[in-house]
Amino acid sequence: MSLISPSRRNVLAGAALLVPTATLAAPRYDAVLWRGAGENPYGAPAYPSLSAAVAAAPASGAKPFRILVTRGVWDEQVVIDKPFVHLIGEDRKASVISHLAASGLTAPDGKRWGTFRTPTLFVRASDFAASNLTIQNAFDGLAEMSKSGGLHSHDGGGPQAVALMLDKGSDRARIRDADILGYQDTLFPDAGSSLFERCLITGSYDFIFGGGRAYFQACEIRSRPRPVDPIDGYIVAPSTPIDQPFGFVFQDCRLTKAAGTKAGSVYLGRPWRPSSAFADGRYGDPRFVGMAAFLGCWMDDHIAPAGWTEMWYTGKDGNPRTMLQPEDARFSQYRATGPGAAKLSRGRWLSEAQARAMSRRNVLAWRS
Structure with a gap:
């Protein structure tokens, strides 16, 4: 026998219908990286590694599969091969996806890693997103080149070490409020389109490279x-x-320098021309003509007065030091400011109309 009167019961039933929907909503995350003892407090399935969490995502997802990257260093090499995987860090500096691999080092299979096998994180599916975390390649390029017999870029020694690669299959990638850290070849947006907002990207040689379309807004480089x-x-x-x-x-970005970086010692860029196989041999593919633009960016005094420089490739005659000049690529700047922006003698200066044509919408070809 109920101890609640019919009228009281009706009031309570009506009140239940008024409970805010937020209290009845699904958990905020679909997966949580968790090493703690006991049950995690986030109300979502826990996984001991990022690879395990990605494996739990739908193979053909049509909506975000949200993975919380909790505080800690998650040391593994990870492939994102499912669409709509979204990584959300608990703490931008303390939620770290990390791995150590460099081109000239020996991999577990006994072979050298080679640049294209080094990324900490490979993205090979569309609609990837990452925010409020750090993605790094833990290879210490500075320490390596400072020691006797270390790996050096100038002698082809293999210090290339990629943190994030947007590989074939990637498109509409969004990375916001993230640190992408490395030393050489840090960020490799090689396919599709990608947006980087308020990110920190660090490195030295060619540390943003590849053939994709990428828009960098309000980032620190x-x-x-x-x-x-x-x-x-x-x-x-x-x-x-x-x-x-x-x-x-690059729109409204800040080009800064770490301590010890010399004045006038860093070029905005150089044109990379990869080789392809042709009927008459393998040599630099003329289809690759690099495009980059810095729009409204602040530049510290480490930027070289020329701004841009040449890069070698293998010529049709077999000469491995054939030079592709910046004037033969598509390099430009608009309204650069700061101590490093006074001259920039190479590269094309854009008009306001030309700069406006390089809008986020035009570059990415997204609806939003």
Whole structure:
């Protein structure tokens, strides 16, 4: 027998219908990286590694599968091969996806890693997103080149070490409020379109490179020193296909320097021309004509007065030091400010109309 009167019961039933929907909503995350003792407090399935969490995502997802990256260093090499995987860090500096691999080092299979096997995180599916976390390659390029017999860029020694690669299959990737850390070849947006907002990207040689379309908005691009080399580095090395109008566009970014980076020692970029196989041999593919533009960016005094420089490729005659000049690529700047922006003698200066044509919407070809 109920102890609640019919009228009282009706009032309570009505009140239940008025409970805010937020209290009845699904958990905020679909998966949680968790090493703690006992049940995690986030109301979502817990996984001991990012790879395990990605494996739980739907193979053909049509909505975000949200993975909380809790505080800690999650040391593994991960492939994102499912659409709509979204990584959300608990703490931008303390939620770290990390791995150590460099081109010239020996991998577990007994072979050298090679640049294209080094990424900490491979993205090979569409609609990936990451925010409020750090993605790094833990290879210490500065320490390596500072020691006797270490790996050096200038002698082909293999210090390339990628943190994040947007590989074939990636498109509409969104990375916000994230740190992407490395030393050489840090960020490799090589396919599809990608948006980077309020990110920190660090490195020295060619540390943003590849053939994809990438728009960088309000990011900090921080160059790191190379004490044993006369040149501290190159920010971009695009390999944009000639039939692709846009490559890397930086809007309202800050080009800063780490301590020890010399004045005038870093070029904005150089044009990378990868080789392809042809009927008459293998040589630099003329289809690749790099495109990059810096729009309204502040530049510290580490930027070289020329702004842009040449890069070698293998010529049709077999000469491995054939030079592709910046004037033969698609390099430009608009309204650069700061101590490093006074001259920039190479690269094309854009008009306001030309700069406006490189809008986020035009570069990415997204509806939003």
